[in-house]
Amino acid sequence: MSRTAVMEGSFAVAEAVKACRPEVIAAYPISPQTHIIEELSKYVADNELSSKYVRADSEFSAASIVYGSSGTGARSYTASSSQGLLLMTEVLYAMAGTRLPVVLTGVNRTVSAPITIQPDHQDTMALRDTGVIQIYVENIQEAYATHIQAFKLAEDHDILLPVMVCMDGWILTHTFEPVKIEEQELVDKFLPPFVPKYRLDPKNPLTYGSYGDDEVPEFRYMMHFAMEKAKTKIQLIAEEYKEIFGDYFGGLTEAYKCEDAEIILVAMGSVIGTIKETIDQLRSEGKKVGVLKVRTYRPFPAEEIFEIVKNAKIVAVIDKSISVGQGGQLATDIKAALINKKTPPLVYSCIAGMGGREVNINTVKYIINKSENSLITNQVPDIDYIEIKRQYLE
Amino acid sequence: MVTTEKLNLLAPGHRACPGCGAAIALRQILRVVGRETIVVSATGCVETFTSPYGQSAWEVPWMHSLFENSAAVASGVEAALEAKGEKANVVIISGDGGTFDIGMGAMSGMFERKHNITYICYDNEAYMNTGVQRSSATPYAATTTTSPAGKNSYGKMEFKKDVPAIALAHDVEYVATTSIAYPQDLMNKVKKAIGIKGPKYIQIHTPCCIGWGFDSSQTIAMGKLAAETGLVPLFEVEKGKQMVVRKIKNTKPIQEYLNKQNRFRHLAKEDKEKIMEKLQEICNDNVKRFGISE
Numbered sequence: 001m002s003r004t005a006v007m008e009g010s011f012a013v014a015e016a017v018k019a020c021r022p023e024v025i026a027a028y029p030i031s032p033q034t035h036i037i038e039e040l041s042k043y044v045a046d047n048e049l050s051s052k053y054v055r056a057d058s059e060f061s062a063a064s065i066v067y068g069s070s071g072t073g074a075r076s077y078t079a080s081s082s083q084g085l086l087l088m089t090e091v092l093y094a095m096a097g098t099r100l101p102v103v104l105t106g107v108n109r110t111v112s113a114p115i116t117i118q119p120d121h122q123d124t125m126a127l128r129d130t131g132v133i134q135i136y137v138e139n140i141q142e143a144y145a146t147h148i149q150a151f152k153l154a155e156d157h158d159i160l161l162p163v164m165v166c167m168d169g170w171i172l173t174h175t176f177e178p179v180k181i182e183e184q185e186l187v188d189k190f191l192p193p194f195v196p197k198y199r200l201d202p203k204n205p206l207t208y209g210s211y212g213d214d215e216v217p218e219f220r221y222m223m224h225f226a227m228e229k230a231k232t233k234i235q236l237i238a239e240e241y242k243e244i245f246g247d248y249f250g251g252l253t254e255a256y257k258c259e260d261a262e263i264i265l266v267a268m269g270s271v272i273g274t275i276k277e278t279i280d281q282l283r284s285e286g287k288k289v290g291v292l293k294v295r296t297y298r299p300f301p302a303e304e305i306f307e308i309v310k311n312a313k314i315v316a317v318i319d320k321s322i323s324v325g326q327g328g329q330l331a332t333d334i335k336a337a338l339i340n341k342k343t344p345p346l347v348y349s350c351i352a353g354m355g356g357r358e359v360n361i362n363t364v365k366y367i368i369n370k371s372e373n374s375l376i377t378n379q380v381p382d383i384d385y386i387e388i389k390r391q392y393l394e
Numbered sequence: 395m396v397t398t399e400k401l402n403l404l405a406p407g408h409r410a411c412p413g414c415g416a417a418i419a420l421r422q423i424l425r426v427v428g429r430e431t432i433v434v435s436a437t438g439c440v441e442t443f444t445s446p447y448g449q450s451a452w453e454v455p456w457m458h459s460l461f462e463n464s465a466a467v468a469s470g471v472e473a474a475l476e477a478k479g480e481k482a483n484v485v486i487i488s489g490d491g492g493t494f495d496i497g498m499g500a501m502s503g504m505f506e507r508k509h510n511i512t513y514i515c516y517d518n519e520a521y522m523n524t525g526v527q528r529s530s531a532t533p534y535a536a537t538t539t540t541s542p543a544g545k546n547s548y549g550k551m552e553f554k555k556d557v558p559a560i561a562l563a564h565d566v567e568y569v570a571t572t573s574i575a576y577p578q579d580l581m582n583k584v585k586k587a588i589g590i591k592g593p594k595y596i597q598i599h600t601p602c603c604i605g606w607g608f609d610s611s612q613t614i615a616m617g618k619l620a621a622e623t624g625l626v627p628l629f630e631v632e633k634g635k636q637m638v639v640r641k642i643k644n645t646k647p648i649q650e651y652l653n654k655q656n657r658f659r660h661l662a663k664e665d666k667e668k669i670m671e672k673l674q675e676i677c678n679d680n681v682k683r684f685g686i687s688e
Contacts, residue, residue, distance in 0.1 A: 060466070061503050
């Protein structure tokens with residue numbers, strides 16, 4: 001029987017990872033990822049989990065350790081945040097290029113400078129081009145389910161790419177919600193032991209990490225092609241999860257009240273919950289508004305997004321990060337998804353919630369209000385910094 | 395009957411330079427560790443010349459990932475083997491740049507966590523793969539492309555980092571230095587290391603004809619001279635036992651070693667006598683400290 005318990009987000013992730021029976025875990029502590037790896041080490045100490053747990057000397061080494069263990073055919077897991085994810089960057093490129101199906105939790109926190117432990121998406125956005133699949137979750141239950149699905153996705157022989165489950169630090173890792181924890185037997189049924197396609201094995205000596213003279217374009221092409229395949233696979237895996245566990249958490253996107261919406265907000269992660277609440281309020285006032293949650297940022301579901309937003313008049317994109325000198329990364333990708341279409345909606349790019357600044361119902365209402373004004377004037381600002389405190393700029 | 399002498403797990407046709415000391419080291423290492431081995435290498439000469447895509451020279455499973463992480467990758471390999479209840483020798487073969495400099499942190503972590511891994515550093519005393527830049531393994535006064543001798547410089551102005559001592563400070567199970575010029579010594583030490591459980595460190599002096607500037611027929615001779623002058627002491631320390639040092643009958647003056655290599659040629663000038671003397675002092679100190687004289 002499954003059980004439902006009120007628990008902290010980090011513990012729910014640890015429960016999910018435990019249920020997946022990783023053979024090797026390597027980690028290095030950084031806030032706000034710590035509770036996940038502390039809980040996992042407790043399971044190992046209490047013999048509730050038989051993983052080989054390696055306490056790494058840095059995030060760089062943690063990523064390298066799971067690189068080695070995954071290449072030796074072991075189901076492997078790590079987690080990090082912020083600076084730690086940046087320190088892993090070089091390894092993550094190599095890991096994706098070597099097609100190693102590691103699962104990691106990217107606990108979202110901004111990056112220095114200035115140093116702070118507050119959440120935003122700047123860290124995982126910096127890993128956008130690594131070849132690591134990125135799935136952003138809205139709530140703790142979704143974080144739980146997505147981790148279990150992530151192993152199945154990563155280890156699929158058609159995919160073989162690292163998968164990172166991105167969850168907002170503090171907002172999701174350190175808050176409590178009721179979480180349905182699935183029965184181990186069913187998780188085992190959903191996720192059988194990892195069968196590597198290739199591995200380091202003296203019985204069949206293979207070379208990993210060759211020097212490439214002329215093969216780089218083909219390697220990149222195959223990674224991109226695997227990402228494309230992942231679009232279908234992510235949905236199939238979510239369906240299978242639903243069949244076994246009865247709940248659906250998956251898909252590339254989730255459209256909420258978008259069918260007849262004139263204004264559609266687009267965002268990722270925990271802010272979706274706040275937006276849904278706002279949409280409900282505004283719908284009761286008769287406003288035609290909806291929200292599109294982008295779950296998988298890489299692969300980017302451009303076609304699916306277009307199908308959802310094509311009849312809207314304006315799309316307001318909330319980025320909790322910025323590509324300095326260009327703007328919001330999600331907004332840039334949404335614009336790219338619409339550019340070759342006939343009569344695409346306007347795109348309004350909002351930068352909000354950076355460095356943990358609160359995005360509440362009033363913030364969302366402000367964005368919707370500005371979207372309505374844009375429809376009247378038929379003009380949208382190139383980029384809108386929501387609730388910038390002018391006093392700091394002087 | 396299969397004789398181990400004939401076991402060659404480095405296929406011919408690799409891309410090492412003629413007279414490459416590292417390639418000689420590889421063959422000697424692989425002959426001893428045998429097929430039940432997984433090798434991890436850092437980026438460097440060995441990685442480049444053995445692993446062109448589709449033309450790998452490795453006849454044991456081999457993994458390369460990055461420059462600075464071979465010790466961490468190998469830690470993961472070892473952890474996976476342990477998790478699966480499988481056995482194989484896990485051996486790192488990385489250069490001095492990947493060991494002394496950029497990979498030092500990962501190596502320290504691997505030692506401290508007591509992984510069952512033999513870390514072998516082939517020490518050619520500079521970044522040879524990228525064109526002979528100075529590393530912290532480069533000997534005092536050697537000229538390299540980033541520590542060139544000039545009006546204001548006599549080459550590398552700092553001493554070689556003592557990595558075996560750093561390994562010993564981690565309380566590892568076994569530390570040894572050896573040289574390709576003494577194949578039996580090298581193979582005995584590797585054999586001993588893989589038979590001991592826990593972290594081990596072996597540093598192999600591997601002369602590089604291109605980087606040091608000597609004829610490719612002289613690789614072994616150069617390795618011999620390095621040992622015979624006392625500049626490169628050959629020793630081993632097994633945990634809990636006394637250090638064993640390879641004795642030299644009549645140590646040779648350092649000049650004999652320096653004169654044969656372009657990287658020390660600038661020292662022949664009159665005003666560099668003091669530097670020469672300093673190098674001789676390093677040798678004398680080694681002879682005394684390690685008790686090299688027979």
